[in-house]
Amino acid sequence: xxxxxxxxxxxxxxxxxxxxxxxxxxxxxxxxxxxxxxxxxxxxxxxxxxxxxxxxxxxxxxxxxxxxxxxxxxxxxxxxxxxxxxxxxxxxxxxxxxxxxxxxxxxxxxxxxxxxxxxxxxxxxxxxxxxxxxxxxxxxxxxxxxxxxxxxxxxxxxxxxxxxxxxxxxxxxxxxxxxxxxxxxxxxxxxxxxxxxxxxxxxxxxxxxxxxxxxxxxxxxxxxxxxxxxxxxxxxxxxxxxxxxxxxxxxxxxxxxxxxxxxxxxxxxxxxxxxxxxxxxxxxxxxxxxxxxxxxxxxxxxxxxxxxxxxxxxxxx
Numbered sequence: 001x002x003x004x005x006x007x008x009x010x011x012x013x014x015x016x017x018x019x020x021x022x023x024x025x026x027x028x029x030x031x032x033x034x035x036x037x038x039x040x041x042x043x044x045x046x047x048x049x050x051x052x053x054x055x056x057x058x059x060x061x062x063x064x065x066x067x068x069x070x071x072x073x074x075x076x077x078x079x080x081x082x083x084x085x086x087x088x089x090x091x092x093x094x095x096x097x098x099x100x101x102x103x104x105x106x107x108x109x110x111x112x113x114x115x116x117x118x119x120x121x122x123x124x125x126x127x128x129x130x131x132x133x134x135x136x137x138x139x140x141x142x143x144x145x146x147x148x149x150x151x152x153x154x155x156x157x158x159x160x161x162x163x164x165x166x167x168x169x170x171x172x173x174x175x176x177x178x179x180x181x182x183x184x185x186x187x188x189x190x191x192x193x194x195x196x197x198x199x200x201x202x203x204x205x206x207x208x209x210x211x212x213x214x215x216x217x218x219x220x221x222x223x224x225x226x227x228x229x230x231x232x233x234x235x236x237x238x239x240x241x242x243x244x245x246x247x248x249x250x251x252x253x254x255x256x257x258x259x260x261x262x263x264x265x266x267x268x269x270x271x272x273x274x275x276x277x278x279x280x281x282x283x284x285x286x287x288x289x290x291x292x293x294x295x296x297x298x299x300x301x302x303x304x305x306x307x308x309x310x311x312x313x314x315x316x317x
Contacts, residue, residue: 002269002281002289002297003070005047005059007087010035013201016091018180022121023087023286032202034089038288039268041081041187051281071266071314072293080187082313083244085268085288088117088181094174095207096129096150096195100217101169105190108213115185116239116246117165118308120272123178129154131171131222138220145211150195155224162230162306164238164246170219182270184310186243192217238308245312251301258298259309260291267291267311274305 009019009027012034019025019036027033039059040047046058054062059081067075099113117128129151132141136153144150154172159179167173172194175181193207194214201207228238238246249257260267269278269289276283277300283289285305291297299307 001053001295002051002278002283002291003054003062004050004281004283004287004289005039006050008037008040008045008047009033010037011202013199013207014090014092014094014177016089018089018091018121019087022180025286034091036087036089037084038087039081039083039085039290042084042189069294070290070292072263075314082187083268083310084185084187084189085270085310086183086185087286088175088179088183090175090177090179090181093177093197095193095197096154096172096174097191097193098172098214098217099167099169099188100190100192100213101219104217105169108216110190110213111186111188112169113186113188113190114166114168114241114243115183116244117167117175118182118184118238118246118272119159119161119163119165119179120182121161121180122159126159126178127156127176128159128165128179128227129156129172129174129176130165130167130227131155131173131225132220134223136220136223138215141218141220142215145195148198157227159227160230164228164248166225166228166239166241168241170217171222171225172218182272182308184239184244184246184268184308194218240312243313244310247309249299249307249309250305251299251307252304253301256298256300257307258296260297262296263293265311265314266293267297267309269297269299270308270310272306272308274301274303274307276301276307
């Protein structure tokens with residue numbers, strides 16, 4: 001059994017239509033869809049199960065009533081699912097921002113957030129802002145911020161399809177225009193904008209900035225981090241941290257990959273550029289499936305392609 005969910009679409013000033021053109025999603029005529037929340041368990045946003053036997057149930061209720069079956073022993077019924085997974089269509093540059101580390105988040109009554117980006121498609125000259133240029137100081141950063149020259153203090157890299165980027169809390173970052181990205185993150189919605197390129201939102205107003213919170217959260221010793229460049233390896237670990245592990249598996253058409261046995265930790269399956277079969281359930285390209293703790297899971301590739309598997313987001317004590 002594989003559990004699938006209905007996506008939730010979010011309009012953003014930097015969004016576009018690539019979720020329709022590249023992933024085949026029905027956006028209902030909207031032209032500024034920046035995010036598709038594929039898996040979320042928050043008070044204001046709830047994934048809805050899209051297939052039987054729990055079709056129509058909110059993720060929160062699914063875990064409340066079936067937590068041992070889905071998540072395994074040691075999981076409490078009132079715990080929220082620990083990940084938030086989304087697609088990002090960045091047709092324009094996102095704000096320069098930072099997510100607060102744990103200690104700062106607790107002080108500010110916010111949530112820490114570490115995330116990982118997997119670049120699925122990119123336009124010519126697309127790129128990413130990651131951390132600070134070597135030699136930047138807190139003083140030079142503040143001076144540049146006041147004079148609208150903050151871009152000069154930030155490290156920028158070209159993006160390319162297949163690139164994986166780890167973004168720990170405290171790292172200054174922004175996704176530049178022209179990227180289609182799968183983001184896997186802690187279940188948090190805490191983001192501090194430090195600079196937004198002096199633009200207006202979809203209602204013609206400037207979006208709020210969080211200067212003081214950003215300065216308190218930024219790691220000013222985080223210089224020029226390097227993304228994980230595309231690899232031809234069949235099996236590759238893209239990210240591992242206390243909050244999740246992400247692995248990529250590359251297989252040819254009709255190959256089968258066994259990913260878990262019965263009563264092993266649940267896993268999230270993201271076919272990137274192919275369709276797969278998981279225990280007689282199809283997961284189409286760009287969609288998501290959750291293999292619960294109580295079920296075994298094997299993946300048969302209907303096309304040659306790449307699949308991301310995320311696990312280790314809950315390890316019983």
